[in-house]
Amino acid sequence: xxxxxxxxxxxxxxxxxxxxxxxxxxxxxxxxxxxxxxxxxxxxxxxxxxxxxxxxxxxxxxxxxxxxxxxxxxxxxxxxxxxxxxxxxxxxxxxxxxxxxxxxxxxxxxxxxxxxxxxxxxxxxxxxx
Numbered sequence: 001x002x003x004x005x006x007x008x009x010x011x012x013x014x015x016x017x018x019x020x021x022x023x024x025x026x027x028x029x030x031x032x033x034x035x036x037x038x039x040x041x042x043x044x045x046x047x048x049x050x051x052x053x054x055x056x057x058x059x060x061x062x063x064x065x066x067x068x069x070x071x072x073x074x075x076x077x078x079x080x081x082x083x084x085x086x087x088x089x090x091x092x093x094x095x096x097x098x099x100x101x102x103x104x105x106x107x108x109x110x111x112x113x114x115x116x117x118x119x120x121x122x123x124x125x126x127x128x129x
Contacts, residue, residue, distance in 0.1 A: 038101065041079035046108035052076065052115075053123070056098045061089045070094075074102060081106070082114045097126030 038053035054076035062069045070085045072094050083102060085091050094100070104118035 038076075041074070041076045041081050041113075043078075044081070044106055044113060046106050046113065049103075049105045050115075051101060051103050052081065053101050054080075054099070056094060056096055056100065056126075058096055059094060074100070079113075082109075082112055083118055083120075084114055084116050086117060091120075093122045093125065094120070095126050098122055099124035 037051070039050050041052055041054065044050050044052070052074065054074045057073040057075050057080065059070070059072045061071075068087050068089055070088045070091050072083045072091070074081050074083055100123055101121045102115060102118040103120070104115045107114050107116060
């Protein structure tokens with residue numbers, strides 16, 4: 001017996017909720033003809049689910065009275081994207097100079113490309129030198 005379109009849609013949404021971000025990125029990468037791995041930030045458009053790799057250039061927290069958020073600017077040499085964690089005034093391990101991978105869906109905020117609440121992996125912590 002074939003499932004109804006509503007049931008198929010429910011299963012698809014449920015699968016996306018319970019799948020890890022890495023599984024979703026890998027699944028979408030497998031559908032693309034390009035190389036597997038991080039995308040160049042310059043090639044990313046709004047509303048795409050992506051995996052990116054780069055260096056944190058700067059960080060900032062929201063000002064008093066504004067909604068609580070922590071922002072970091074990630075650059076890979078081809079472009080930059082603002083990472084925003086809502087409801088936080090800091091994120092452990094994230095500071096200028098940190099090399100990291102991030103996974104999530106991009107958005108457009110004015111002319112800026114942003115990613116809200118991305119999953120991340122610190123590849124190389126900042127070393128004072």
